[in-house]
Amino acid sequence: MPAKLTTPRLRTQIRTLTLDLDGTLLNTLPDLAAAANDMLRELGLPEYPDATIASFVGHGIAHLVARCLPEANLTEHAEALRIFRHHYTHENGRRTVLYPGVLEGLHAWQATGVPMAVITNKAAAFSEPLLVATGISSFFDFVLSGDSLPEKKPHPLPLLHACQQFGVAPGENLHIGDSRHDAAAARSAGCPVWLVSYGYSTDAPVQSVDCDAIVATLAEAAQRMING
Known part of the structure; x- marks a missing residue:
């Protein structure tokens, strides 16, 4: 039985x-960091190490982008967010x-x-x-x-x-x-x-x-x- x-x-x-x-x-984090640094390169700005980007994670993508660009105005932030989303669509899941x-x-x-x-x-x-x-x-x-x-x-x-x-x-x-x-x-x-x-x-x-x-x-x- x-x-x-x-x-x-x-x-x-x-x-x-x-x-x-x-x-x-x-x-x-590897995908988020890759997309964030792709965004920063496209904007002609210095990149961040993964450990720094890790401290920006947890509040959603808009917050992450804002932390990457603390001096950006609303128009610049909106454009950066569009660029980040474009790159993250490509990176999402590649290294996760x-x-x-x-x-x-x-x-x-x-x-x-x-x-x-x-x-x-x-x-x-x-x-x-x-x-x-x-x-x-x-x-x-x-x-x-x-x-x-x-x-x-x-x-x-x-x-x-x-x-x-x-x-x-x-x-x-x-x-x-x-x-x-x-x-x-x-x-x-x-x-x-x-x-x-x-x-x-x-x-x-x-x-x-x-x-x-x-x-x-x-x-x-x-x-x-x-x-x-």
Whole structure:
């Protein structure tokens, strides 16, 4: 008689999972840096090292471009944003890689039957193709991008909207991200929040951020939730 298949059990209060994209699921910095420096070269301006551009990431593309061009006026910024989008369309996904433990973690969460979604400040024109290009789009029920709603993280609206779409109370949705913006959005929405120890949290170390746990990988996060 074949062995009975079992489904891993989750902590009872968690029914859904939302995940940040850049810095949590995917290391997108090489593509963002390449596009930013392509933009700067086209504008005849000095380039930035990847580590500097990493400190500009996390608030969406408009913020990244503004940080690259702190002296630009509105007209110049709009033109720079157009140039960046052109280059990033070409670069998006070319060098991006999954962080260690992401695929294992997603498979472990999927095995529990818990629904998952992505909440990112990246524009939908880039976030959705990127999930397809990296082969992980099928794990998620939906994606909320930076231009999906009137507000984006650290505002709680994306998390509240996700909970409504899932049909769960905020306290039943675990959010996992890499920065204080993820933590602030989750706290304001009333969701428990875990942070990964890697990623782009350059303005505040995750150890100093108000969160419920810090994990080294998404695989560790899944095991901690399954095993209690």
